[in-house]
Amino acid sequence: MPYTKRIDGRGFxxxxxxxxxxxxxxxxxxxxxxxxxxxxAYAAVYGPRNLHPKFLQDPQRGILRCNYNMMPxxxxxxxxxxxxxxxxxxxxxxxxxxxxxxLDLEEYPNSVVxxxxxxxxxxxxxxxxxxxxxxxxxADAGLEMKDLVSAVSAGKVDDKLVIDLDYAEESYKDGxxxxxxxxxxxxSGKITLLQMDGEIKKDELMRLIDMAKKALNxxxxxxxxxxxxxxxxxxx
Amino acid sequence: MHQELxxxxxxxxxxxxxxDGRKLTEYRKPIEVEQGVVKTAEGSARVKIGETDVMxxxxxxxxxxxxxxxxxxxxxxxxxxxxxxxxxxxxxxPGIQAIELARVVDRGIRESxxxxxxxxxxxxxEKIWMVIIDICPINDAGNLFDASSLAALAALKNAAYxxxxxxxxxxxxxxxxxxxxxxxxxxxxxIKIGDKFIVDPDIEEEKAVDARLTxxxxxxxxxxxMQKGGDYPLTTEDIDKMLDIGIEKAKExxxxx
Numbered sequence: 001m002p003y004t005k006r007i008d009g010r011g012f013x014x015x016x017x018x019x020x021x022x023x024x025x026x027x028x029x030x031x032x033x034x035x036x037x038x039x040x041a042y043a044a045v046y047g048p049r050n051l052h053p054k055f056l057q058d059p060q061r062g063i064l065r066c067n068y069n070m071m072p073x074x075x076x077x078x079x080x081x082x083x084x085x086x087x088x089x090x091x092x093x094x095x096x097x098x099x100x101x102x103l104d105l106e107e108y109p110n111s112v113v114x115x116x117x118x119x120x121x122x123x124x125x126x127x128x129x130x131x132x133x134x135x136x137x138x139a140d141a142g143l144e145m146k147d148l149v150s151a152v153s154a155g156k157v158d159d160k161l162v163i164d165l166d167y168a169e170e171s172y173k174d175g176x177x178x179x180x181x182x183x184x185x186x187x188s189g190k191i192t193l194l195q196m197d198g199e200i201k202k203d204e205l206m207r208l209i210d211m212a213k214k215a216l217n218x219x220x221x222x223x224x225x226x227x228x229x230x231x232x233x234x235x236x
Numbered sequence: 237m238h239q240e241l242x243x244x245x246x247x248x249x250x251x252x253x254x255x256d257g258r259k260l261t262e263y264r265k266p267i268e269v270e271q272g273v274v275k276t277a278e279g280s281a282r283v284k285i286g287e288t289d290v291m292x293x294x295x296x297x298x299x300x301x302x303x304x305x306x307x308x309x310x311x312x313x314x315x316x317x318x319x320x321x322x323x324x325x326x327x328x329x330p331g332i333q334a335i336e337l338a339r340v341v342d343r344g345i346r347e348s349x350x351x352x353x354x355x356x357x358x359x360x361x362e363k364i365w366m367v368i369i370d371i372c373p374i375n376d377a378g379n380l381f382d383a384s385s386l387a388a389l390a391a392l393k394n395a396a397y398x399x400x401x402x403x404x405x406x407x408x409x410x411x412x413x414x415x416x417x418x419x420x421x422x423x424x425x426x427i428k429i430g431d432k433f434i435v436d437p438d439i440e441e442e443k444a445v446d447a448r449l450t451x452x453x454x455x456x457x458x459x460x461x462m463q464k465g466g467d468y469p470l471t472t473e474d475i476d477k478m479l480d481i482g483i484e485k486a487k488e489x490x491x492x493x
Contacts, residue, residue, distance in 0.1 A: 025375045026287045027322055027439075038275055042374060044320040067327055072314065072370040073277035073293025077407050079368055082316055083329060116320035118372070120291055121274045 003158035003175060007168045013211055015152060015164040018219065020132070020226035022140045030141025032226070034133035036152075037166055038123035043133035045141040048111035062108030066096035066115045068130050074122045076167070091127045098131050098183040098193035099138065102147045113143065124167045125153045131183050131193065136223050140230065149192060150219040151183035154212040156200050161208050163215045180205070182212045186220035189213065242429075242444040249432040255440055261481055263436040264288075269386065269492045271394040278410065279395025283387035285436060287377035289321075292369060292387035294395045294415075298358065298405055299366045309356020309364035313342035315371035315384065322376035340423065340463045341371065341385045344452035348421035348460035351392070355416055358400070367392070367415065378438040381450050382489070385423035390493055393417050420493060421460050422486035425450040426478040428470065433477060435485055449475065451482025455490070459483075 006012065016037030025031035028044035035041070051057050068091040070080045095117065105113065115137065117130040128151035135149035155165045158175030165179055178198030184191050191209075200208070248254060258264065264286025274280035277293035284290075301308060315338035319325040330338070345351065356365040369391065371384045392415055399409040427434050428447045437445065447466035453459050459479070464470065470478070 025289075025320065027375050027377060028320070040274075042320060046319075046323050049323075067319070069318070071274075071291070071293065071372050072316075072368070073274055073280065073295050076276045078405075079295040079297060079370075082314060082370070114319070116318065118318055118320050118374075120293070120372070121276050123276070 003160050012162050015215055018222050020222050022136050022226045022230040030137040032133045032136035034129050036129050039125050039129045040121040041129040041133040042118045043137040044116045045137045047113040048108040051112040057110040059109050062105035062111040064096055064100050064113050066092050068092045068117045070119045074119045101192050102145045104144050124170050128152050128181050147185035147187045149183050150186050150216040152215050153181045154208045155179045184216050238443045245444050246430040260434045267492050269390050271390050279391045281387045281390030283383050285383045288383050289375040290383045290387045291372045292391040294391045295368045297366045301364045306361040307357045308353035311367045313338045313369045321373040340450055341388050343461035344421040344423050348419045348454050350419040350421055378442050379436045381425045382423055419454045421452045421454050422489045423450050423452045424482040424485040426481045449478045453483045453486045457483045
């Protein structure tokens with residue numbers, strides 16, 4: 001059966017419902033929450049702070065450390081064993097690479113900026129939700145940034161190009177599926193995260209990136225609004 | 237390092253108030269208990285006491301019983317002091333603080349017999365339900381013990397069994413069958429600083445603790461678990477007073493469930 005209509009009724013270029021809030025973790029230097037459908041991410045930023053052990057320090061610039069973690073009860077299947085997996089380590093790595101281009105850490109030699117991403121609940125698209133939350137948290141921490149980072153998964157389900165795959169689409173059985181998480185710096189349009197599972201033709205991928213950029217501009221607006229809301233409250 | 241802060245705290249306590257203006261045995265406000273916050277868990281709750289914010293999720297798994305209790309299910313409590321929640325927490329396997337927290341929460345539930353473990357048995361000697369309770373602090377602004385224990389209980393109260401066909405658990409389908417919570421053990425941590433007793437310490441007060449006693453009690457005031465912590469000893473008179481405070485305050489906290 002061809003994939004003519006999305007399982008949850010959304011338009012093919014439409015994301016799930018998004019909620020975003022900044023300043024949700026008081027003890028952190030910066031923090032944010034980003035929820036897309038049933039995927040829910042928190043990010044906290046600590047730093048720039050002293051980096052120990054000393055041999056990790058870079059005298060030229062501060063370093064960025066990211067950690068992505070699923071809470072043990074965050075998967076719809078069995079409990080996720082705590083302690084990190086190969087998957088979470090890889091996601092931590094690419095998350096750091098997705099965020100680093102917007103930061104200027106040369107002012108903070110020998111220091112570290114720690115980004116901790118925690119997911120209480122997941123249903124597809126969790127690394128992208130984590131990146132969205134983390135970039136808002138970095139801004140909330142008052143770090144100098146060239147841009148925000150916005151991320152979403154794009155993909156192909158059967159013969160349709162879609163934005164923000166949910167679990168049912170990721171595990172679609174009646175046709176092939178490609179899942180492509182993308183992060184961009186919305187102002188420059190440059191891409192900072194690109195991964196792919198599945199099969200797709202090059203021209204389809206290029207079209208999909210354009211489609212993703214449109215959705216990412218909407219996400220960017222939501223992120224900006226959440227940031228402004230926090231600081232608006234302070235002004236009053 | 238905290239000597240001056242400690243002296244200041246003690247001076248204030250002697251006048252009957254605390255750094256943030258509270259009375260000695262007053263919890264921060266508001267206390268919020270929200271159940272069912274995490275759809276992927278079989279049960280969940282989020283508890284906020286002042287700025288302290290803790291999430292607890294319950295997962296139910298089918299496993300094998302221990303040989304010495306062939307007709308009983310079991311609980312497993314885990315706590316991770318997420319570095320997201322406190323600048324002093326570090327990544328890595330649970331340290332001694334996290335282990336103590338998990339074990340104190342575990343004992344309150346286990347020893348009060350809040351859950352009848354025999355009701356968690358599916359087939360004696362073969363299959364049982366394992367109730368796995370995970371504690372995840374979001375913001376640690378002090379008193380994780382009481383917040384986690386309250387959240388664990390609220391999450392258990394919220395938990396429903398997933399569908400189980402005798403072979404496999406279908407986590408996509410929750411049944412309407414709830415976990416049977418027979419008692420509500422509440423933990424209250426009473427802190428001794430100088431010769432004064434307080435409850436619900438904030439981060440600054442936690443640094444000034446001489447001794448603490450976590451007291452878990454059920455509805456009728458029966459004690460079901462205790463844990464003494466802190467570097468200083470307690471007299472019998474201290475313990476007498478701390479137990480009274482613990483039992484009294486548990487009644488207050490229980491109203492939030």
